[in-house]
Amino acid sequence: MNSVKRDHPHVPELMGGLLLRVRAAFGDEDWDGLRQSHFRLLTSVPDQGIAITELAERLSMTKQGCGQFVAALADSGYLHVDIDTADRRVRVVRRTAAGTRMVQRVDARVGALEEQWAAEVGPRRYATFRRVLAEIAYPDDRE
Amino acid sequence: MNSVKRDHPHVPELMGGLLLRVRAAFGDEDWDGLRQSHFRLLTSVPDQGIAITELAERLSMTKQGCGQFVAALADSGYLHVDIDTADRRVRVVRRTAAGTRMVQRVDARVGALEEQWAAEVGPRRYATFRRVLAEIAYPDDRE
DNA sequence: TATTGTTATACTCTATAACTATA
DNA sequence: TATAGTTATAGAGTATAACAATA
Numbered sequence A, B: 001m002n003s004v005k006r007d008h009p010h011v012p013e014l015m016g017g018l019l020l021r022v023r024a025a026f027g028d029e030d031w032d033g034l035r036q037s038h039f040r041l042l043t044s045v046p047d048q049g050i051a052i053t054e055l056a057e058r059l060s061m062t063k064q065g066c067g068q069f070v071a072a073l074a075d076s077g078y079l080h081v082d083i084d085t086a087d088r089r090v091r092v093v094r095r096t097a098a099g100t101r102m103v104q105r106v107d108a109r110v111g112a113l114e115e116q117w118a119a120e121v122g123p124r125r126y127a128t129f130r131r132v133l134a135e136i137a138y139p140d141d142r143e
Numbered sequence C: 001t002a003t004t005g006t007t008a009t010a011c012t013c014t015a016t017a018a019c020t021a022t023a
Numbered sequence D: 001t002a003t004a005g006t007t008a009t010a011g012a013g014t015a016t017a018a019c020a021a022t023a
Helices: A011-026 A036-042 A051-058 A064-077 A097-121 A123-137 B011-025 B036-042 B052-058 B063-077 B096-123 B123-138
Strands: A081-082 A091-095 B079-083 B091-095
Touching: A011 A036, A011 A097, A011 B011, A011 B036, A011 B123, A036 A064, A036 A097, A036 B011, A036 B036, A051 A091, A051 A097, A051 B036, A064 A081, A091 A097, A091 B036, A097 B011, A097 B123, A123 B011, A123 B096, B011 B036, B011 B096, B036 B063, B036 B096, B052 B063, B052 B091, B063 B079, B091 B096, B096 B123
Parallel strands: none
Antiparallel strands: A081 A091, B079 B091
């Protein structure tokens, strides 16, 4: 029989829908030309700085792609890049003060979104959602 | 102070991680050259067929992009396209038998993944996760 | 020799504009 | 005139290969 019966949409499909909702929330506002991809990288730079190769690994992207984003964010003044004095092959990426302010602004915006979601479904259920998501997304992170 | 303190990763970040896990699960196997984007479209074609413009709206994509994917999936033999006899501007997209088999195979693979996740975090917690995700992804769908 | 990072290149996905064919 | 769909084009994001600089 050439038909399909599914009782509910798949989780990947639902996540796609939620990511569209996030994008819509950000799309209304002015973010100085930065996009989600930039935020993802910018918010992953630790306070003490990080090498490009290690940053790429954390983000599951190639060092080539990572290097391109770092260069763009450095041009925009949100990151700066130094040569590591101990190993001059390594470039140490750090946030500028503007980069830190931007991260804080993104954190606040996403935090507000999540508070809204928590209000929609109830804080307890939202907390469970969030914890389960973290566990299945990164199953190796035992706490 | 040029530092950032966050108590936990953001939900969009976690969803990105989980989608990478899904991609990795599919990446190991042979799917006849089809990718997630093809599955998303193929699984959204209802049994009775659908016009390209309406399919595009459902998927929140442009009719141009939708038309390209439909053409590719028709070339591969998973969809076929008829001219609507009532309105000859309209193309009606339907799954072929091979298309239906592929949807069933994808459904089974995603279902197995979700069962694995449910086993990892417990079926009750997973059910809550899934229900909350559906509610915040599509808040207008009152049941 | 191995590793860090860059340059060059290509492919996927998405978006817009201009067009056609039907209504 | 309005709508369904296509063609053309460009940009964002990601991946691989080849390379340069340093260890």
